[in-house]
Amino acid sequence: MQADKVETDWAALVLRVRDHQDKAAFAALFRHFAPRVKAFLMKSGADAGLAEECAQDVMATLWQKAHLFDPTRASVATWVFTIARNRRIDALRKARRPEPEDLPWGPEPEPDQAEVFEAQQETDKLGQALAQLPDKQRALIERAFYGDLSHSEIATETGLPLGTIKSRIRLALDRLRQQMS
Amino acid sequence: MTIRHHLSDQLLMAYAAGDLPEAFNLVTATHVSLCDECRARLAAFEAVGGAVLQEADSVEMSDASLAACLDRIEQMPQATHRAPMRRAGCFPAPLAGYIGGGPESVKWRNLGAGVKQAILRTGRDASARLLYIPAGQAVPDHGHRGLELTLVLQGAFRDDADRFGPGDIEIADEAVEHTPVAEAGPACICLAATDAPLRFNALIPRLAQPFLRI
Ligand SMILES: [Zn+2]
Numbered sequence: 001m002q003a004d005k006v007e008t009d010w011a012a013l014v015l016r017v018r019d020h021q022d023k024a025a026f027a028a029l030f031r032h033f034a035p036r037v038k039a040f041l042m043k044s045g046a047d048a049g050l051a052e053e054c055a056q057d058v059m060a061t062l063w064q065k066a067h068l069f070d071p072t073r074a075s076v077a078t079w080v081f082t083i084a085r086n087r088r089i090d091a092l093r094k095a096r097r098p099e100p101e102d103l104p105w106g107p108e109p110e111p112d113q114a115e116v117f118e119a120q121q122e123t124d125k126l127g128q129a130l131a132q133l134p135d136k137q138r139a140l141i142e143r144a145f146y147g148d149l150s151h152s153e154i155a156t157e158t159g160l161p162l163g164t165i166k167s168r169i170r171l172a173l174d175r176l177r178q179q180m181s
Numbered sequence: 182m183t184i185r186h187h188l189s190d191q192l193l194m195a196y197a198a199g200d201l202p203e204a205f206n207l208v209t210a211t212h213v214s215l216c217d218e219c220r221a222r223l224a225a226f227e228a229v230g231g232a233v234l235q236e237a238d239s240v241e242m243s244d245a246s247l248a249a250c251l252d253r254i255e256q257m258p259q260a261t262h263r264a265p266m267r268r269a270g271c272f273p274a275p276l277a278g279y280i281g282g283g284p285e286s287v288k289w290r291n292l293g294a295g296v297k298q299a300i301l302r303t304g305r306d307a308s309a310r311l312l313y314i315p316a317g318q319a320v321p322d323h324g325h326r327g328l329e330l331t332l333v334l335q336g337a338f339r340d341d342a343d344r345f346g347p348g349d350i351e352i353a354d355e356a357v358e359h360t361p362v363a364e365a366g367p368a369c370i371c372l373a374a375t376d377a378p379l380r381f382n383a384l385i386p387r388l389a390q391p392f393l394r395i
Binding site (some may be wrong): 023026029030031032033034035036037038039040042043048051052055056057059060063064073074075077078080081082084085086088089095096098099100101102107119122123124125126127129130131139141142144145146147149150151152154155156157158162163166167170173174177 | 189191192194195197198199200201202203205207210211213214217218220221222223224225226227228229230231232233234235236237238239240241242243246247249250251253254257265266268273274275278279283303304306309328
């Protein structure tokens, strides 16, 4: 694993944007994520100009919606992915994608650091597992997320360790349901 | 609500990736609204998207892009807190958003024998409709063309093999051959979506369509 991936606390940077409109924190996020979002959108079929434009939109949305980011539920990379995906659907497919009902579960003003770390770690571990898949299998997963496959072409078995993530979110949901009842 | 029939990994991953037609997005979002199990599985697939993004190559942004983005942020209106969509009766929020309310707001069309349907306005690559099936009546034909998702919102239907109650989703493809019937009790209300080609836009008059089919 590359050292910078472990050491940069992206979630803390988003919280600085949220709490202090911190432009230096935003610049660090921008330098890391905007080029990845641009590449992601180009692989989804956007030309360089449109991808650059939309990558700026995605990063502006990150600033605007920083108050909605819950670092105990998802890593910053996952959150940025969902914003980029929605931007791609608007720009390229022009389809509607209704979202599930919101739940009253955060974000907390002071998120539990161990949980934040866990969510970030999960993305890193998934990234490693993805890199270790046979080329063909990895390419198929990547193409699915670039929006390049129809639902019937998607493999039912990813070969990725998704069980721990599912269990962690499931536990959080069970806790929430108990508080609600 | 005890849900026994869930979304497939294939559908959840396609929804996470943004690969589904609108009508399937609607059924998926509606089921996830009712089902914590699928909500957690969906979060795991979205994390795969995060890993794909994190591991992806990057393409350099132009020099002025950060400054341009900050300018754009300055000019953005304050984020308005939109009132979240609300659940309406047995319709979870994403569905209630399409209808503009709960079951009482649906503009039903009679199909005969007390069975009613309402076709929702979605993208054309798949279609969605609500079905209202009184106890003892057959669920309108599954067509056996393409993929059909049927999500129960109220009541239940059953066939020889299985029962589908509130929150359950039936995933049927060409291979499924059965005639489910609405259970005794309150009428069964379902949200159904199919990617089979819509025939009623063809030149054939509507009345010539097979009874009860879209
Ligand atoms: Zn489920």
